[in-house]
Amino acid sequence: xxGTLQVDPxxxxxxxxxxxxxxxxxxFQVLEAMAAEPGRVFTRDQLLRHLHGFDSYxxxxxxxxxxxNLRRKIEPDPRRPTRLLTVYGIGYKLSxx
Numbered sequence: 002x003x004g005t006l007q008v009d010p011x012x013x014x015x016x017x018x019x020x021x022x023x024x025x026x027x028x029f030q031v032l033e034a035m036a037a038e039p040g041r042v043f044t045r046d047q048l049l050r051h052l053h054g055f056d057s058y059x060x061x062x063x064x065x066x067x068x069x070n071l072r073r074k075i076e077p078d079p080r081r082p083t084r085l086l087t088v089y090g091i092g093y094k095l096s097x098x
Contacts, residue, residue: 004097006075006084008036017075024074027052031067032075035085035095044092068093 002008007016010033015022024032034051035043045061052063068087072079086094 003036003039003095004084006036006095006097008033015075022074024071025067027063028067028071028074031064032071032095035093039095039097042088042091042094048092064093 005018007014008029009015013029015024015029015032030052031048034048035041045064048064048067049061052067068085069079072082072085075084076082084096086096088094
């Protein structure tokens with residue numbers, strides 16, 4: 002739980018303000034990693050390793066797309082995020098908003 006956001010890895014569910022939020026497997030993995038350590042800044046590479054391990058040929062843009070989609074789903078105003086924040090030059094962090 003991070004503020005009003007709940008991530009349940011056992012049930013593979015995400016809820017915001019009590020409403021269930023449908024997530025793709027990739028979106029869920031990104032959110033699960035960040036919710037386990039709220040406030041921690043994750044680099045794109047760290048999130049990619051969580052998503053696909055070391056042997057995958059995906060790009061850092063994959064993480065950006067997942068973050069953009071998650072913002073549309075969990076943020077009151079995705080253009081002004083309060084939960085899933087960009088830390089410029091480093092990566093992303095999940096805040097209790």
